[in-house]
Amino acid sequence: MLTGESIPTERLMGDSVTGGTINQSGTIIIRATHTGKDTNLAHIISLVEAAQMRKAPAQKLADMVAGYFSYGVIAASILTFIFWYFFGTHVWQDITHNATMKMVDTLSHQQSPLGISSPKIVSQYSGLILSLKLAIAVMVVACPCALGLATPTAILVGTAMGAEMGLLIKGGDVLEKVHHLSAVVFDKTGTLTTGQPKVTDCLPITSAETLGPTALLKLAAAVEVGTSHPLATAIQTAAKEKELTLPCATEFKTIPGLGISAIVDGSLVLLGKWEWLQERGITIPKVAEEQAVLLAKSGKTVVGVAMDDSFIGIIAVRDILRKDAQHTVAKLQNMGLRVVLLSGDRQEAANVIGKKIGLDVEDIIAGVPAIEKAITIKKLQQSYTVAMIGDGINDAPALSQADIGITLKSGTDIAMETAEIILMSDRLTDVVSSIQLSRATFNKIRQNIFWAFAYNILSIPLAAGILLPITGFSLSPTGAAGLMAFSSVSVVTNSLFLRRFNKT
Incomplete structure (x- = not known):
């Protein structure tokens, strides 16, 4: 649980153990030295919580700008009205009059909100009407919908695509x-x-011609029936994959962290570490030691196998990449x-x-x-x-x-x-x-923000009447509303193009 490794950590008398971990074999007597918040597991949980608290949420450029954008739009609208009402309508009187008279056809056939019903009266209020028209157009066209949609629409499509991809x-x-x-x-x-160790090598080291890799694996698997150690599981799995019939084993004895022994067909078979086998009087051949060093350098866990008083082979286990x-x-x-x-x-x-x-x-x-x-x-x-x-x-x-x-x-x-x-x-x-x-989602966000900014940079001056003195063209509030809607649709459409993302 704490090391993350498939091979258990050896513990001997006097060593510390951790609550929540598993004793693979044998009987142990423990003394509790830490409880509650002082345990290792509680400490891990506190580290997780502390690290999560230190994390700050991502700051989106669009959200930050949109927070002040409304104030900027209102200011731009007011400045547009002030400029045209106090200056523009006086400097360009003919253009102002002609632009205002274009509204006469629609206002002369219905009562206006101001009670104005004739072209003559309309002309008297030409400066006020034009200034209001341009100010309203600025207010409408600069609605921050596109800017507000730039980030969430791309993220919505990106997370949905992620779910489809698993x-x-x-x-x-x-x-x-x-x-x-x-x-x-x-x-x-x-x-x-994979986190599941597998037998990679089964090497008989004996002069007996009758003992081959299959026979060695059968002996080892028969002994390992008596334990649930990960190495034992790997050996048993290898025997099952080869569909081997295991001999009967009795009198299992497990030495935690060292090895295991059992009687197989009347012979004492031992599996374990080099040191433990030597303590039991087993002589390790030089060729076995050399082979074990090579296997260990290749990242494998080596288990020695002995029968009666003779060393008979090596079984190597490794977690597979x-x-x-x-x-x-x-x-x-x-x-x-x-x-x-x-x-x-x-x-x-x-x-x-x-x-x-x-x-x-x-x-x-x-x-x-x-x-x-x-x-x-x-x-x-x-x-x-x-x-x-x-x-x-x-x-x-x-x-x-x-x-x-x-x-x-x-x-x-x-x-x-x-x-x-x-x-x-x-x-x-x-x-x-x-x-x-x-990266594809973030690129869409950047594209959306760019187009939202570009749209406002171009449309606000247009709505404010920058072309009016030159060409006589001015953007009506209705046209401004259409452009505003188009900008939002374009941002959403660009985000939907993210569905064409193909992983490589």
């Missing part, structure tokens, strides 16, 4: 933050690897992102996985406990905008500390609660898809 995105601001990522940190076990891990890392690196491996496993195992997925030595950080993972993320945040990808309880503080937390559907409940993006299809390649979708 990306559960917790909030629109997450898409904006993903756009700024510069580093992606992966947990190893259960994220880059996900099929899409290497492709995902290469894609992220091609996108200009730094990829880091952060693991609680030993350095040798982490180096093997890191090398396979194409990481440099400086990007492989191993032997990091759960609580210190969040500290490591915090250090990276001094230079990068960081996404953390993990699946276990031990990853929760780091997921919360990172700018963006991403987890797989197969992750633990606390990981899914803490993460801001959940990959429902359980594919690592969806990490790339989420970043690509975020």
Whole structure:
């Protein structure tokens, strides 16, 4: 639970254990030294909550501008009225009169709100009517609908597209933050690897010609029936996959953290660590030691097998790399992102996985406990905008500390609660898809904001009568309303084009 590794942590007499973890085999007597808020699990939860409280919501440019935009529109409308009523109508009297008389046809056939019913009377109020008309046009055409729709419409379409692709995105601001990522940190076990150890090597080391790999695996699987250790599960699974018929085993004895023994067909068979086998009087051949070193350097866990007083073979187990891990890392690196491996496993195992997925030595950080993972993320945040990808309880503080937390559907409940993006299809390649979708969404937001600003920059002067002295053209309130509606429709339509997004 705390290391995130598939191999249990060995504990001997006098060592500390953690509440909520599982004793794989044997009987233990424990003394409670911490309770309630002082436990490790409670400390992890407090770290998650503290990191979440430090996070500030994304600030959208459009929202900030729109907050002051209404005041600016009102001011522009008032200034337009003042300019034309006190200055413009006096400087360009003929143009003003002609522009006002165009309204006579509509006003002469119906009673106006001011009680004006004839062209003659209308002409007397030409300055006031034109000034009001232009001021109203400015007010209508500059309605901040397009600016207000620029961000939420793109986010709405982006999150909907994410759901269709199997990306559960917790909030629109997450898409904006993903756009700024510069580093992606992966947990190893259960994220880059499957989290389910498998037997990779079964090597008989004996002069007896009758003992082959299959016979060695049958003996080991028969002994491992007596325990639920992850290594035992891997050996039993390998035997089932080969459809082997296991011999009968009795008198199981488990030494926690060291090994297990049983009587198989009248012979004492032992599986365990080198040191334990030697304590039982088993001599380890030199060829076995050399082979074990090579297997350990390749990131595998080595188990020795002995029968009676002789060492008979080696079984190696390793957590298998996900099929899409290497492709995902290469894609992220091609996108200009730094990829880091952060693991609680030993350095040798982490180096093997890191090398396979194409990481440099400086990007492989191993032997990091759960609580210190969040500290490591915090250090990276001094230079990068960081996404953390993990699946276990031990990853929760780091997921919360990172700018963006991403987890797989197969992750633990606390990981899914803490993460801001959940990959429902359980594919690592969806990490790339989420970043690509975020960038596409953010590009739409920028396009929408640009067009909203460009629309207002062009339409407000037009509505204020900038062309009136030159061409005699002025924008009516009705025409201003049409342009305003068109701007909103164009922003929404541009956002809908995001549905054409195709992940690569």
